[in-house]
């Protein structure tokens with residue numbers, strides 16, 4: 001098993017972004033992701049921006065929540081992901097209510113002060129300055145609109161039937177590598193971001209910040225999707241040669257997940273646990289157009 005390649009890189013150079021990987025990841029956590037959208041209590045008829053929409057995996061969930069009078073603008077920097085998202089929507093009832101556009105999170109392709117909610121899943125881990133980006137997104141919200149950021153936090157990952165020391169060494173080596181690899185020209189990545197999000201939203205100027213955590217627990221026997229997801233994650237933890245991990249740990253780690261005979265995934269005692277976070281905040285600042293209107297009213 002090759003462990004020294006970057007796995008699942010898309011054409012924008014971002015790890016864990018390949019479309020097949022994202023689809024499997026989405027399917028493997030479908031019940032929790034459906035619950036995340038239900039918990040947002042989106043209002044029918046809302047204008048939703050799906051910021052960093054990737055291949056459009058959340059579109060159907062968002063569309064169901066906002067109904068036929070709602071609108072979704074999917075935004076991403078990856079043209080390949082946007083083309084896939086567009087294809088996925090083909091023939092669906094919500095197609096006339098959805099547009100996919102190439103743009104960054106900081107410069108959304110909508111008028112300021114128009115979105116009821118900006119939803120962004122699994123993107124904050126790639127933001128080198130999340131506070132600045134979240135603050136920049138605020139101006140696209142109506143006053144009282146919401147930013148909803150969903151992301152992972154690998155600090156919450158545990159495999160119950162595996163050597164705890166080995167897990168700790170692998171996780172620590174990857175966490176340190178994420179900090180050090182920036183100097184080697186790799187793109188920014190923070191896979192431990194989930195539990196930091198509430199603080200980032202507050203610092204960016206959002207009010208009424210709420211954090212919801214979603215434990216994702218899976219036991220033996222695993223679905224094919226979840227098995228593929230875990231094997232991909234296991235490889236990802238030690239990709240780029242795992243320079244901060246001992247070679248014995250590297251071999252043992254890969255054997256645990258990929259060995260055809262001794263994989264921990266095939267043991268009846270297997271349990272995996274991971275928590276994902278959805279953090280929402282309300283933007284109460286007036287968007288630029290409304291500020292001008294307000295000023296005119298006050299000082300005319």
Ligand SMILES: C[S@@+](CC[C@H](N)C(=O)[O-])C[C@H]1O[C@@H](n2cnc3c(N)ncnc32)[C@H](O)[C@@H]1O
Pocket residue numbers: 012014016017022026051052053054055056057058075076077078081103104105106120121122123126
């Ligand atoms: C891990 S994928 C998540 C895709 C989708 N939201 C999901 O959960 O399936 C991250 C996506 O964010 C996009 N992305 C990363 N940084 C971005 C930025 N600054 N502006 C817009 N899109 C960005 C990537 O191109 C990629 O499609």
